Amino acid sequence: MEMLNSAAAGAFRGRLLRLAPTDNIAVATAALAAGQAARLDDVEITLLDDIPLGHKVAVAAIAAGGQVLKYGCPIGSATCPIRAGQHVHVHNLKSDYFPTFTSQHPALAGKEPPA
């Protein structure tokens, strides 16, 4: 956990927070709009979707079935190919433990995985 804590301690200056160096997602520390370029370490990521505060954006391409890493640990598998800059959430990431509780909630409108 020391790794986790110190990563959180040092990385809040940008608008994207990567909690561990191996992570293929980063967390938005402010609401970010599609089209914005957000700087992460030494790379610029162009956002393909709006990213609400606290939500995740892919910082590298992730293949369908590939593991999504946060805090350096897997948080589930991609249900479709994900490009760098895309929003990563219930529409393209599923738990490897439980199916995420997905009723037809208004927050999910338009977030169905592409056919």
Next chain:
Amino acid sequence: MKGYRRQDGRKGIRNHLIVAYLVECAHHVAREIVLPYRDRGAHLIGFAGCYPNAYAERVMARLATHANVGAVLLVSLGCESFNRRDLAEAVRRSGRPVRTLVLQEDGGTRAVVAAGRAWLEETLAVLHDMPRTDLDLSDLVVGTICGGSDATSGLTANPVIGKTFDWLVDRRATAIFEETNELLGCERHLASRAITPELGAELAAAVLKAERYHRVLGHGSFAWGNAEGGLTTQEEKSLGAYAKSGSRPVCGLLKPGDLPPRGGLYLLDVVPDGEVRFGFPNISDNTEAADLMACGAQMILFSTGRGSVVGSAIAPVVKVCANPQTYRRMAEDMDVDAGRILEDRGTLDEVTAELIDRVLRTADGEPTASEALLHQEFLLPYKSFEPLGPSCLPGSPAHGGQVG
């Protein structure tokens, strides 16, 4: 710091009088008794069920003899199955004033409300005059919960609580984390922090038991607000929740009602043993608070991102707000603005120092936000547990011990 010394050597950071209903049928009368005295330290707790349950009797006995409790009034309908005589006897043996009122024997609603209030008047005056004694960090038992989590919980408030736990444990205080159902995906790392391999196996087994229990029920602890806040999966939420445990070795596994034998970091298993019998085990954050208090927690560090307002009967709740937008909407309900880390208005270490200061002032008697607003939520569900296994508290001749 000053606290209240109890006959068993433990010390409380509050001196509450609790009024406990022993079945839902006595709840209204108990609440009526408490109402005029809520701002003088009278708290309402109770168990709603009419059918006997060993877990509920054990937890109620622990709460009635909790270090923050100075006196107890039991309110019974009369025909419920709760063993009111054993509970009153456990309180009496602990050296606390206790009184039992039975609606079917003592004249019904109006007479029992009047008798109860008269007893509170007289007993609160006695509690008010009770001298305080010195309180050390090693006397403190601090629990933690998260409620209304979002993706900021695991980025700000939970790591701050983890660092505060490290600080407390290094000073011989006792720190307890729980939510085994929210640690799925962390069980191997958790096991590696146990002080013995056998304890590590018990910790991982507790997490996997929670996984099985929730799989039978068809879901995890994942609620809609979590997804709206940006958390996608159970294991992602778990890593964020796990951060509350800090980084120190885990020295024991507890079940509700087990008292930690010495200072250190403990995992509390709040998921019932055996077959799934009573439905979703932790139906709200306050059921976890009840389990933590049954293990002696005198204070609860409550991490929230979406914004919970709850407090608790008996143990002050310190609310650590992870999300800066939530803090601006609900500042009066919060104790610490940890979300400012996200806005570059403070570092993790600065907010940790603020929380430690808040913990010490709370222990010394300063009211928390939820106390000032007279919150005293309480909820005790049906659960069932088997006794701790022999590897759960390494180095202790007898685990937590039985009540009374």
